Amino acid sequence: MNxxxxxxxxxxxxxxxxxxxxxxxxxxxxxxxxxxxxxALRLAxxxxxxxxxxxxxxxxxxxxxxxARGDLEVAxxxxxxxxxxxxxxxxxxxxxxxxxGAVLELGSPAAGLRTYLAxxxxxxxxxxxGSRSTDVLAGLGPAVPRAGDVLPVGTAVGGxxxxxxxxxxxxxxxEVLLRVRFGPRHDWFTQRSRSWLVDTTWTVTADSNRVGVxxxxxxxxxxxxxxxxxxxxxxxxxxxxxxxxxxxFLADHPVTGGYPVIxxxxxxxxxxxxxxxxxxxxxxxDVGAPA
Amino acid sequence: MRLLPFGDAGVLVEVADLDTxxxxxxxxxxxxxxxxxxxxxxARTLLVRIDPERTTMATVMDTLRTLRPLPSAxxxxxxxxxxxxxxxxxxxxVGEATGLGIRGVxxxxxxxxxxxxxxxxxxxxxYLVGENDRLQVPRRADPRTRVPAGAxxxxxxxxxxxxxxxxxxxxxxxxxxxxxxxxxxxxxALFRPxxxxxxxxxxxxxxx
Numbered sequence: 089m090n091x092x093x094x095x096x097x098x099x100x101x102x103x104x105x106x107x108x109x110x111x112x113x114x115x116x117x118x119x120x121x122x123x124x125x126x127x128a129l130r131l132a133x134x135x136x137x138x139x140x141x142x143x144x145x146x147x148x149x150x151x152x153x154x155x156a157r158g159d160l161e162v163a164x165x166x167x168x169x170x171x172x173x174x175x176x177x178x179x180x181x182x183x184x185x186x187x188x189g190a191v192l193e194l195g196s197p198a199a200g201l202r203t204y205l206a207x208x209x210x211x212x213x214x215x216x217x218g219s220r221s222t223d224v225l226a227g228l229g230p231a232v233p234r235a236g237d238v239l240p241v242g243t244a245v246g247g248x249x250x251x252x253x254x255x256x257x258x259x260x261x262x263e264v265l266l267r268v269r270f271g272p273r274h275d276w277f278t279q280r281s282r283s284w285l286v287d288t289t290w291t292v293t294a295d296s297n298r299v300g301v302x303x304x305x306x307x308x309x310x311x312x313x314x315x316x317x318x319x320x321x322x323x324x325x326x327x328x329x330x331x332x333x334x335x336x337f338l339a340d341h342p343v344t345g346g347y348p349v350i351x352x353x354x355x356x357x358x359x360x361x362x363x364x365x366x367x368x369x370x371x372x373x374d375v376g377a378p379a
Numbered sequence: 380m381r382l383l384p385f386g387d388a389g390v391l392v393e394v395a396d397l398d399t400x401x402x403x404x405x406x407x408x409x410x411x412x413x414x415x416x417x418x419x420x421x422a423r424t425l426l427v428r429i430d431p432e433r434t435t436m437a438t439v440m441d442t443l444r445t446l447r448p449l450p451s452a453x454x455x456x457x458x459x460x461x462x463x464x465x466x467x468x469x470x471x472x473v474g475e476a477t478g479l480g481i482r483g484v485x486x487x488x489x490x491x492x493x494x495x496x497x498x499x500x501x502x503x504x505x506y507l508v509g510e511n512d513r514l515q516v517p518r519r520a521d522p523r524t525r526v527p528a529g530a531x532x533x534x535x536x537x538x539x540x541x542x543x544x545x546x547x548x549x550x551x552x553x554x555x556x557x558x559x560x561x562x563x564x565x566x567x568a569l570f571r572p573x574x575x576x577x578x579x580x581x582x583x584x585x586x587x
Contacts, residue, residue, distance in 0.1 A: 111417050112416075112417060113502075114418060114419045114428075115404075115418065115420065115568075115571060116498045116505070116560075116566070116567065116571060117498035117502045117505075118502045118567075120417065216562050217567060226501055226502050227543075228562065268386070269384055269386050269387060271384055272384065272385055272391045317421065317423055317424075318421050318422060318499065318506070319419075319421040319422075319423070319424045319426065320389075320419025320420075320424065320425070320426025320428075320499075321419070321426070322385060322386070322388065322428050324386050324388075325385070325386070342499060342500065343498065344419060344421055344497065344498075344499025344500070345499075351386075352385055352386025352387075352389070354386060354388075355388040377384070
């Protein structure tokens with residue numbers, strides 16, 4: 089026991105513990121889970137000298153407040169929240185000292201959805217199936233932190249991060265462009281619907297969460313009338329239920345699904361998808377068949 | 380075998396039947412391909428998920444084309460027996476729908492060997508395929524908001540056991556006390572793709 093703790097004073101709308109997820113368990117219905125903006129999590133960890141996959145807090149729409157027990161070092165990345173330590177403004181995308189007893193408070197982000205708070209040493213709650221990620225759909229992983237919880241912090245190994253500020257573009261508040269490849273079931277949709285997918289400015293609805301982003305826009309029409317046998321799914325999949333409006337799967341998506349996937353967002357653009365806010369506009373661009 | 384790109388970090392392999400899926404799953408696992416991060420078997424497909432920082436779609440697709448399905452690693456010794464009390468709320472309705480009656484449903488469920496095809500609805504929820512169509516029934520028109528853990532159900536041509544209390548639309552024919560999911564156990568899921576399962580009727584007092 090190293091005596092280091094992070095005391096949770098307030099959580100905002102939803103704060104969960106996340107790392108880079110659990111792999112190798114799809115065979116029994118366990119999805120990968122993990123940070124919805126993986127790049128932001130990795131950067132936050134690098135800034136405090138952690139291994140990139142250490143567990144951190146994923147804060148949805150800000151509002152987190154924590155108190156250090158023992159001297160801690162933290163960093164926030166992802167959606168930029170106004171941040172104060174004992175009332176003094178501190179930076180984003182940068183390591184911040186949080187001495188014993190100091191309180192860090194996050195406001196609400198003006199753009200983006202998810203902020204990552206990494207602590208040097210990592211959030212040291214017990215892992216489940218090799219990961220400290222919380223899968224909100226399956227209810228697997230660490231408990232969702234509540235005000236009053238005291239989270240253990242691990243003992244850091246290795247040197248401190250050498251960087252004191254890592255500029256990374258903030259999530260956009262405007263229209264977000266996501267690159268896609270059509271398929272695997274694009275042939276289940278009419279040519280007209282395939283054009284609509286990339287011609288439409290879609291709107292993120294409030295029914296979105298870590299499982300997926302529900303989009304508002306035209307109803308995509310099927311070219312086939314039969315049921316699709318259930319098949320594997322992955323983050324980035326644009327799955328189209330019978331009602332016709334696509335769902336963009338994120339980290340906690342179900343491992344299999346019975347509705348056709350018209351296109352899949354490229355891996356490099358998944359972090360952008362993980363920052364989409366209700367009301368935001370999204371455009372898809374087809375980048376063509378793989379090389 | 381058809382290889383369908385799944386974005387730029389996955390390949391959906393479409394094959395003729397479930398046996399081929401399971402054989403290919405075994406072959407991909409045995410090949411230990413660099414950059415393959417997970418595999419999702421389903422009734423006619425295998426989704427191979429990759430890490431684009433460690434490999435490329437082209438490399439993986441080329442390798443997949445060379446793989447031959449391995450024979451199933453699960454012999455008769457790997458069959459699991461699941462004790463069931465056949466008192467489900469939909470048992471009578473299923474008896475009518477299939478024309479088998481209640482005893483006929485129990486007999487049909489326990490007489491055939493079921494094979495775990497794939498999982499996916501929830502951790503530990505395996506879709507089991509039987510040897511015949513006698514118990515083929517649709518899902519309930521009205522899903523239940525609460526199906527208890529251990530409930531044994533039927534839907535389409537599958538049977539399954541609910542690993543924990545959840546909403547559910549399957550036709551419930553019984554219940555088991557056997558733990559099908561325990562994240563502290565290794566492996567955590569009882570139902571793994573390829574495993575053979577027999578259901579055994581037991582009385583209410585000895586279902587453990």
